[in-house]
Amino acid sequence: MNLLIVTNTFTPHIGGVARSVTAFTEEYRRRGHKVMVIAPEFEGQPDHEEGVYRVHALRRFNASDFSVALPIHPNLSKEVNAFQPDLVHSQHPFLLGLTAVRLARHRDLPLVFTHHTLYEQYTHYVPGDSPAMKRYVIELCTRYANLADQVFAPSESLRRIIQDRGVETPVQVVPTGVTPGAFDHGDGDVCRRSLGIPEEAFVVGHLGRLAPEKNLEFLTQSLVAFVQRNDRARVLIVGVGPGETGIRQAFEQAGLSDRLFMLGVLPQDELSNALHAMDVFAFASTSETQGMVVTEAMAAGLPVVALDASGVREVVVDRHNGRLLPEADVSAFGDALAWVDELDEPALERLRTAVRETAEAFSMQRSADKALRCFLEVKPKSAAQSSVHESRWEEITRAIRTEWDILKSVAGAGEALVRRSGNPKPTKDDA
Numbered sequence: 209m210n211l212l213i214v215t216n217t218f219t220p221h222i223g224g225v226a227r228s229v230t231a232f233t234e235e236y237r238r239r240g241h242k243v244m245v246i247a248p249e250f251e252g253q254p255d256h257e258e259g260v261y262r263v264h265a266l267r268r269f270n271a272s273d274f275s276v277a278l279p280i281h282p283n284l285s286k287e288v289n290a291f292q293p294d295l296v297h298s299q300h301p302f303l304l305g306l307t308a309v310r311l312a313r314h315r316d317l318p319l320v321f322t323h324h325t326l327y328e329q330y331t332h333y334v335p336g337d338s339p340a341m342k343r344y345v346i347e348l349c350t351r352y353a354n355l356a357d358q359v360f361a362p363s364e365s366l367r368r369i370i371q372d373r374g375v376e377t378p379v380q381v382v383p384t385g386v387t388p389g390a391f392d393h394g395d396g397d398v399c400r401r402s403l404g405i406p407e408e409a410f411v412v413g414h415l416g417r418l419a420p421e422k423n424l425e426f427l428t429q430s431l432v433a434f435v436q437r438n439d440r441a442r443v444l445i446v447g448v449g450p451g452e453t454g455i456r457q458a459f460e461q462a463g464l465s466d467r468l469f470m471l472g473v474l475p476q477d478e479l480s481n482a483l484h485a486m487d488v489f490a491f492a493s494t495s496e497t498q499g500m501v502v503t504e505a506m507a508a509g510l511p512v513v514a515l516d517a518s519g520v521r522e523v524v525v526d527r528h529n530g531r532l533l534p535e536a537d538v539s540a541f542g543d544a545l546a547w548v549d550e551l552d553e554p555a556l557e558r559l560r561t562a563v564r565e566t567a568e569a570f571s572m573q574r575s576a577d578k579a580l581r582c583f584l585e586v587k588p589k590s591a592a593q594s595s596v597h598e599s600r601w602e603e604i605t606r607a608i609r610t611e612w613d614i615l616k617s618v619a620g621a622g623e624a625l626v627r628r629s630g631n632p633k634p635t636k637d638d639a
Contacts, residue, residue: 224500263307327348358377413444417447512524514531
């Protein structure tokens with residue numbers, strides 16, 4: 209098959225969707241399928257990329273690490289026609305997601321949409337975030353899903369959520385799988401020695417994008433509290449993002465900077481070594497739609513301590529392959545980490561066996577098998593069906609544009625008032 213994948217995030221951006229697109233693309237190509245990826249430009253992208261069409265974009269939008277694709281795409285149609293796709297697979301309901309709809313409709317191709325994310329939990333990246341904007345985003349995603357001919361949800365939890373919200377298009381659960389062998393080998397001792405972590409230390413690890421929606425404030429509080437009560441404890445974090453400074457400051461204020469190790473982004477070999485240097489994986493996000501980094505940690509043999517949330521509860525089984533906690537309680541999170549630390553060797557080995565079995569159940573081969581079966585069976589909707597859903601889509605996009613204009617107007621009036629008053633910053637009396 210010739211598969212056209214349209215995404216707003218792609219390598220070298222660090223994030224779940226970019227990694228998902230990369231993983232599926234590599235697996236499809238390994239099986240002999242052709243893949244063309246349409247994605248925005250990002251800083252640091254490779255000079256030469258096979259099968260990737262980069263769209264001009266505003267980089268580092270709103271001081272984030274996201275790129276926002278510009279609406280004009282010269283030569284895109286020509287490139288797509290030359291590729292001759294059999295199917296269009298959209299990864300987002302906005303920006304290039306609109307391009308995906310047009311590419312599919314104009315060529316009478318099936319449109320598949322992966323509903324990766326609970327997007328309303330990410331509106332803080334948009335200037336003028338508001339409750340109304342969150343409601344519109346939920347409606348936007350629902351109506352976009354109903355434009356598609358097939359929807360993929362990365363977890364059963366998300367499938368139920370989006371169907372409850374009104375998604376009528378058939379939904380299949382297709383998680384991003386773990387590539388076998390990617391994380392099962394690593395030299396943790398090399399990583400520990402390079403960082404000066406004692407051999408006898410109990411290392412709590414975390415991997416992921418360090419962003420507010422990942423519940424980093426709670427995770428940081430829990431890690432600081434645990435390290436304070438356990439002299440052997442060390443914290444090893446792999447990843448980058450706007451939350452990095454807050455983590456460092458919290459450990460510094462607690463006088464524990466020497467017990468924290470932050471490694472940024474690592475190449476594959478060093479990442480495997482870092483995972484194998486950990487004794488347990490800590491995860492506190494409640495905004496996930498699948499536990500991708502959780503299954504990757506398990507592929508490295510790590511038990512996981514996490515909060516019960518969508519996407520995570522499908523992976524972590526309490527006291528079987530880790531601990532799944534019902535609520536965000538700092539003391540309880542620390543107790544769960546201590547539970548892992550205090551296991552005797554036979555119990556710990558049983559835990560690790562369960563962890564690896566879980567990772568195998570979420571293999572990339574199984575996920576690709578299911579996706580490809582769906583691709584072969586999906587058919588484009590009739591023109592009448594498409595027309596109904598597209599009119600509903602246009603209605604909600606007009607509402608969002610109106611809300612955006614209102615927010616910009618209010619923000620502009622506030623800035624003008626501040627300038628006229630000669631006071632560049634609001635005072636306590638202004639609040």
